[in-house]
Amino acid sequence: MARILLPVATIWRREIIRFLRQRSRVASAIAQPLVFWLVLGGGLNASFRPSGLPDGTNYIVYFYPGVLALVLLFTAIFATIAVVQDRREGFLQGILVAPVPKLSVVFGQACGGTTLALVQGALCLLLLPIIGLSTGIVSVLSTIGVMVLLSFGLTSMGLTIAWRMDSTQGFHAVMNLILIPIWLLSGAFFPAAGAPPLLEWIMKFNPLSYGVAALRRCLYLDNPASVGDIPQLSLSLVVTGLFCVVMYLCAAQTAYRRVNMT
Amino acid sequence: MMFPIEVENLSHAYGDRSALADVSFCVKTGEIFAFLGPNGSGKTTLFKILTTFIPVECGEVTLLGHNLARDSSPVRQHLGVVFQHPSLDLKLTVTENLRHHGHLYGIWGADLKRRIRDVLGLHELDDRGDDLVETLSGGLRRRAEIAKTMLPRPRLLLLDEPSAGLDPIARRRLLGFLNNLCVSEEVTVVLTTHILDEAETCDRVGILNSGELVAVGTPDGLRDHISGDIVTIDSPAPDQLAPKINRQYGCKVASVEGMLRIECDGGHEFVRDVVAAFPSDIRSARFGKPTLEDVFIKLTGRRFEL
Numbered sequence: 429m430a431r432i433l434l435p436v437a438t439i440w441r442r443e444i445i446r447f448l449r450q451r452s453r454v455a456s457a458i459a460q461p462l463v464f465w466l467v468l469g470g471g472l473n474a475s476f477r478p479s480g481l482p483d484g485t486n487y488i489v490y491f492y493p494g495v496l497a498l499v500l501l502f503t504a505i506f507a508t509i510a511v512v513q514d515r516r517e518g519f520l521q522g523i524l525v526a527p528v529p530k531l532s533v534v535f536g537q538a539c540g541g542t543t544l545a546l547v548q549g550a551l552c553l554l555l556l557p558i559i560g561l562s563t564g565i566v567s568v569l570s571t572i573g574v575m576v577l578l579s580f581g582l583t584s585m586g587l588t589i590a591w592r593m594d595s596t597q598g599f600h601a602v603m604n605l606i607l608i609p610i611w612l613l614s615g616a617f618f619p620a621a622g623a624p625p626l627l628e629w630i631m632k633f634n635p636l637s638y639g640v641a642a643l644r645r646c647l648y649l650d651n652p653a654s655v656g657d658i659p660q661l662s663l664s665l666v667v668t669g670l671f672c673v674v675m676y677l678c679a680a681q682t683a684y685r686r687v688n689m690t
Numbered sequence: 691m692m693f694p695i696e697v698e699n700l701s702h703a704y705g706d707r708s709a710l711a712d713v714s715f716c717v718k719t720g721e722i723f724a725f726l727g728p729n730g731s732g733k734t735t736l737f738k739i740l741t742t743f744i745p746v747e748c749g750e751v752t753l754l755g756h757n758l759a760r761d762s763s764p765v766r767q768h769l770g771v772v773f774q775h776p777s778l779d780l781k782l783t784v785t786e787n788l789r790h791h792g793h794l795y796g797i798w799g800a801d802l803k804r805r806i807r808d809v810l811g812l813h814e815l816d817d818r819g820d821d822l823v824e825t826l827s828g829g830l831r832r833r834a835e836i837a838k839t840m841l842p843r844p845r846l847l848l849l850d851e852p853s854a855g856l857d858p859i860a861r862r863r864l865l866g867f868l869n870n871l872c873v874s875e876e877v878t879v880v881l882t883t884h885i886l887d888e889a890e891t892c893d894r895v896g897i898l899n900s901g902e903l904v905a906v907g908t909p910d911g912l913r914d915h916i917s918g919d920i921v922t923i924d925s926p927a928p929d930q931l932a933p934k935i936n937r938q939y940g941c942k943v944a945s946v947e948g949m950l951r952i953e954c955d956g957g958h959e960f961v962r963d964v965v966a967a968f969p970s971d972i973r974s975a976r977f978g979k980p981t982l983e984d985v986f987i988k989l990t991g992r993r994f995e996l
Contacts, residue, residue: 431796438793442779442786449781522777522838525741526794527766 435528436536443507443540453506457548460502465495465555476618485654489559493643494616496552496571497636500545500579501611505603507541508586512593534587534680541583542576549575567649574646577668578639584675591682614640621657638667692755694719694846694878695740700749702735709735711901713749717894720872722879726889726982727898728994733882734774736898737850740880741771754845767795770844770877774851776835780824784815784834787823788841795842805841812874813837813867829860836867840875847871849881853888865891886982886994895982899990915988916980919957923950923964924973931971935964947993951984 447453469488476487514520523533550572556563563571586607593599611617613627614636620628631637641655642664648655659667695717702710710732717723727733738744739751742762751758756765778787785806792802810816813833823831832852839847847868853861865888871877881892889895889909896906905912925931928950932943935952939960944951954960957977965975986994 434793434796434798438790442782442790445786446779446781517780518773518775518777519779520777521743521773521775522771522791523794525743525766525769525771526791527763527796528794 432529432532435526435532436539439523439533439536440539440543443510443537444543446510447507447544457503457544458551460499460548462555464498465492465552469495485656489561490619491617492555492559492561493640493647494611494614496549496575496643497578497614497616497640498611499548499552500575501582501607501636503545503548504541504579504582504586505599505607507544507583508537508590509596509599511537511587511590512596512599515594530684531680534584534676534683537587538580538583538676538679541586542579545579545583546572546575549579561647562650563647564650567646570646570649571643574639574642574665574668577665577672578636578643581635581639581668581672581675584672584679587679588675588682591679591686610634610636613637615644615658616640619656619658635667635671638664639671642668693717694754695723695880696750696752698750700736700739700746700751702732702739702744702747709901710739713898713901713903715896715903715906717878717880719878720876721893722868722872722881722891724889724892724895725880725882725898726884726886726895726986727882728884730900731898732901733884733898734850735901737848737882741769741848742766743771767842768845770839770842770847772835772839772847772849772852774854776823776831778823778831778835778838781822783820783822784810784826784837785819787834788819788838791838792841797842805843809837809841812840828855829857829863832856832860832864833867836864840871840877843875845877847877847879849879851883852881853883853885861885861888889982897982897986897989899986899992904989905985909982912982912985913980915985916953918953918955919960919977920980920984921952921954921957921960921964921975921977923952923975924948925950925971926973927971931968934968934971938967939964944987944991946987946991951987953980953988 469491472491473486473488511520553568553571556568589602590599593602613631613634615631620631620637623631638659641658642661644655644658645652645661645664693716697716698714700710700713701708713736725733725736739746739758740753742758742765746759753765754768758765779790782790788806788809789802792798792805797805810819813836815830815834815837818826818830818834823834826834852864856864868879872879883889892909894906894908895912897904897912905915923931928945928948932945932950935941935950936943941952941954952960961975961977965972983994
């Protein structure tokens with residue numbers, strides 16, 4: 429067992445140490461959620477009223493779970509960009525010739541990215557009292573639980589892409605073309621209700637929609653009527669869980685193939 | 691007798707381009723074996739195959755009794771690999787890098803602590819354990835890299851261009867370290883190099899050219915391919931001078947990329963005579979004992995260029 433867990437733990441630990449040693453990453457981790465929420469949420473609050481929601485729901489409150497998802501997505505992305513850098517700088521090759529299964533390597537990387545995303549997401553939760561969302565302890569804990577699932581899924585998705593990439597520039601292109609649109613069309617920015625039919629369909633098939641829905645459901649656990657027409661919590665959790673498993677297997681498979689093609 | 695490395699008829703291609711062609715050799719226990727060759731000779735491909743980094747396509751590779759084509763996993767525990775580009779994390783301290791590496795090899799707890807202390811001492815890095823790798827010089831990084839690789843006590847140490855980027859003093863120190871390792875830790879060392887001086891200090895050398903292993907032997911044994919001295923003549927008209935020398939002295943004159951090369955006994959006398967005989971045809975002439983570069987030129991018909 430130590431042979432499997434030890435590599436996972438050490439790869440995870442390295443991700444955390446590296447993060448803490450890069451002050452700019454720590455600073456942006458703390459500042460980014462605040463900036464997003466205040467600038468986007470605050471800026472759009474006066475001119476945007478989410479459709480399909482009870483009267484009186486303001487945008488800055490609606491946008492909050494979306495910011496949580498964005499923070500998780502961004503942190504996952506930056507954590508996985510490290511894989512591209514590791515390969516370019518040569519660090520990864522040392523891991524690849526070690527007697528460690530690729531599943532453990534990818535799992536360690538995914539756990540590292542998940543932890544960083546989770547910490548950043550948790551910092552975001554500190555904003556809850558400020559925006560006036562009254563949430564109980566069960567609500568906060570279940571939100572954290574969903575954040576764990578979502579972070580793991582998003583980090584694994586990032587790893588699937590990063591293991592194929594040779595340059596961080598390529599990764600940024602993918603991020604702009606795929607990852608940001610996935611977030612925009614997840615119900616984080618605007619609700620599916622009222623969107624053009626095509627977008628509504630895309631949102632229905634977007635796995636991140638269910639992650640954002642799960643976050644929203646958990647945050648409004650005590651007041652389910654105010655979330656509007658979004659997927660149920662059970663369905664959202666199942667889809668998000670499946671997303672995690674599928675993305676992790678994709679990442680492991682990509683890593684395995686990439687190594688054998690080198 | 692089982693050798694730590696046995697390779698038979700190994701070939702490898704990237705698409706249509708052949709990188710290794712029918713390479714066969716053995717490496718003996720406890721020796722330092724160098725693969726010498728210019729860039730593009732197939733050294734790195736061979737290195738990647740031996741380190742299990744890329745799979746065996748064609749041929750047989752047996753490392754420490756394990757056939758790589760069948761299963762490369764068991765052998766990894768006993769391999770120490772030093773890549774050309776350091777695989778240290780610059781943002782971690784030397785000790786943190788060692789700890790990380792130990793964990794990857796299933797070493798932990800008191801055993802890991804003891805081994806870290808031992809390798810730091812062995813590689814004279816005792817006072818550098820807490821330094822971030824990014825603050826170390828190139829030579830120290832290379833030593834830290836080897837210390838890291840030695841932590842799991844590999845039986846086979848594979849190094850790709852270990853002297854790349856090192857000054858001559860650091861290079862000599864590194865080779866001294868490797869020699870000590872072979873004796874004290876009973877490690878078999880295989881390295882790739884394009885530095886002729888480095889290959890000269892190894893126990894045996896395999897010369898690679900365009901994916902083919904053209905010769906294997908001790909540096910002295912390889913030099914025995916050449917009898918006597920090597921005379922090199924720089925001439926403004928080498929094509930006209932070559933037949934003249936051949937006629938007058940009856941020796942074979944090779945023209946290698948504009949320079950005339952002659953193998954002969956008593957090179958000092960030959961240089962004196964040939965300069966006196968053809969003063970206007972010769973810009974410069976020199977002689978010397980054969981080097982591995984001369985062996986390379988003789989075997990491949992081209993200069994050893996990087």
